[in-house]
Amino acid sequence: MDIIEFARSPWGQNVPIHISFFLLWVSAIGGLVFLVGHALYVHFWAKPEQFQATAPELAAKVPQKIARHSLASRLFHWIMAAAMFALLITAFLPKVGVQFAWVTYHWIAGVVLTISIVYHVIHTTFWLDPWSIWPDKTDIEDSRRRIQRAMGESVPPPRKFAKYPMENKLYHAIIVLAGLSVTLTGFFMMFRIRTPLFTRNPYLFGDMTWGLMYVLHGLAGVGLIALVMAHVYFAIRPEKFDITKAMVFGSMSREHYLEHHDPERWAATESK
Amino acid sequence: MAVIHDVMPAFELFQPASTDDALALLAKYGSEAWVLAGGLDSFDWLKDRIKRPKVVVDLSQIGGLSGIREMNGGLEIGAMTTLTEVVRNPLVKERYSLLLQGAEIAASPQIRNQGTIGGNISQDTRCWYYRSGWKCYRAGGNICFADTPTAINREHAILGADRCVAVNPSDTAPALIALDAQMVVRNSRGERVVSAEDYFVGPATDIMRMTVLKPGDLLTAIRIPATWAGAQFYFEKIRDRAVWDFPLLNVASAMVVNGGNIERIRIAVNGAAARPLRLQAVEDAVRGKPANAATGEMAGKLAIQGAVALRFNMYKIPLMRNLVKRAIGGVEEATWTS
Numbered sequence: 001m002d003i004i005e006f007a008r009s010p011w012g013q014n015v016p017i018h019i020s021f022f023l024l025w026v027s028a029i030g031g032l033v034f035l036v037g038h039a040l041y042v043h044f045w046a047k048p049e050q051f052q053a054t055a056p057e058l059a060a061k062v063p064q065k066i067a068r069h070s071l072a073s074r075l076f077h078w079i080m081a082a083a084m085f086a087l088l089i090t091a092f093l094p095k096v097g098v099q100f101a102w103v104t105y106h107w108i109a110g111v112v113l114t115i116s117i118v119y120h121v122i123h124t125t126f127w128l129d130p131w132s133i134w135p136d137k138t139d140i141e142d143s144r145r146r147i148q149r150a151m152g153e154s155v156p157p158p159r160k161f162a163k164y165p166m167e168n169k170l171y172h173a174i175i176v177l178a179g180l181s182v183t184l185t186g187f188f189m190m191f192r193i194r195t196p197l198f199t200r201n202p203y204l205f206g207d208m209t210w211g212l213m214y215v216l217h218g219l220a221g222v223g224l225i226a227l228v229m230a231h232v233y234f235a236i237r238p239e240k241f242d243i244t245k246a247m248v249f250g251s252m253s254r255e256h257y258l259e260h261h262d263p264e265r266w267a268a269t270e271s272k
Numbered sequence: 273m274a275v276i277h278d279v280m281p282a283f284e285l286f287q288p289a290s291t292d293d294a295l296a297l298l299a300k301y302g303s304e305a306w307v308l309a310g311g312l313d314s315f316d317w318l319k320d321r322i323k324r325p326k327v328v329v330d331l332s333q334i335g336g337l338s339g340i341r342e343m344n345g346g347l348e349i350g351a352m353t354t355l356t357e358v359v360r361n362p363l364v365k366e367r368y369s370l371l372l373q374g375a376e377i378a379a380s381p382q383i384r385n386q387g388t389i390g391g392n393i394s395q396d397t398r399c400w401y402y403r404s405g406w407k408c409y410r411a412g413g414n415i416c417f418a419d420t421p422t423a424i425n426r427e428h429a430i431l432g433a434d435r436c437v438a439v440n441p442s443d444t445a446p447a448l449i450a451l452d453a454q455m456v457v458r459n460s461r462g463e464r465v466v467s468a469e470d471y472f473v474g475p476a477t478d479i480m481r482m483t484v485l486k487p488g489d490l491l492t493a494i495r496i497p498a499t500w501a502g503a504q505f506y507f508e509k510i511r512d513r514a515v516w517d518f519p520l521l522n523v524a525s526a527m528v529v530n531g532g533n534i535e536r537i538r539i540a541v542n543g544a545a546a547r548p549l550r551l552q553a554v555e556d557a558v559r560g561k562p563a564n565a566a567t568g569e570m571a572g573k574l575a576i577q578g579a580v581a582l583r584f585n586m587y588k589i590p591l592m593r594n595l596v597k598r599a600i601g602g603v604e605e606a607t608w609t610s
Contacts, residue, residue: 017407099473102476103434193434203421207415
């Protein structure tokens, strides 16, 4: 079974046309196996992680409710989530036999996602700290310590997290990769269909470029199935639920903050 | 691309004697099975080696799928009934001459002797890019070769195009939609009845199929209700040759006119989109209005709302407008305008 499907173009070239859609099952089942595996690991084998203690004088200054996400950030997140779900549903339901006129809904959801991403980039660049979601040297050093300690080695405990745990930062990096792949390829693919936004131009690229674009769009798209599954799974895990609530209400509790976050790496501000 | 005519790829041929046996075969082989009715569409595909099914299920030996019988005041036509049988049937002639006209104008006498009504409505599109074996959207690819700036697309769609601009070529399909027919579809799990209007699917819903038939499904009969028996019918087909040609456009309408006003109407066109289109907006607009040239004029303009011409099929827009105009106002009343 081929991962990529090829076809002969009118000029005799063998060009890729899209991925084989059994990959959506690979992604869905792979995602499910990961979730079950992680849940079993956490329940049966994982030891509680130990972090360096927070200095009492710093802890004393932490307010009861800590502001985590502004309303603008939360709106972006939920609009992006709605667009992402709409994209996945409209892309893959027809592939599993649920037939409906999906293309228009799909590109509209794609436009919403693209606008929300552009907004997010501008908002984080000029109003937030854009580097807070990317791993820094401390994250890498602490990740090494966490792995070493999980394997039973005797190393100093890692520091607590900055605003975002390392797992969150890695997830963000992967979702950026997959998200930019689908939105950029999706943007150009809109020139292959009729929309009020662009003049249709199927000759914008050659057959090979178009084919690779469809393949990349498909690979990133099926990858997002597993990524979204993992995201929802972690959002509802009990130990992560405070983070999820913060994405709804904007703030997190003092207890959760002191347990997981380092005031020296992420200064707490009181939520109003 | 070399196309080797007349030499079909090998397949296993089954000739079941009953519908149940046919359904069992279709269930067993699923998407690897090809349903053969009259063979007129099928043999093109097979001889051109574009479609290569492992199994062909020939329905010609199933007596129960042929014939025309009365049912609840209407008619039930077996899917394997030939177009000639439909044309010659006195009940069809007396009550549903619209279907007679659609069937009689399809192809040539030889083809009507062999071609079935089930095959005529379920046939694949004639888009030559698709039928030549190019991996277009409809064939599972990522482009419509007929909708490129240099494509030859004189026969293609002006309405309902969604990535693919192929059109449905059936002459009986719009007549059956106008008559509010029901399609009886069976598979190994049971039977379902689908309205003629919903039997056909466009590329927005499923770009790789023309009808609701999925692997394992079999169209067994077409039921025409008594509702439109003896109504005022209009059928017109425009084609390049006077015989033996597919429609560029056709129109079928059934009207009940009372005191000069249109009391009830159903109207459908084919050749304009990937599926035969019932013109519901036109029906709603003309109901209660006089059946004359002015109403036809208005209906014609309404019918082409949203039409988008490709490079070579601009003519289809005034053609469709005029056909709808004539279907409502009558040939004598409606003047042809370009």
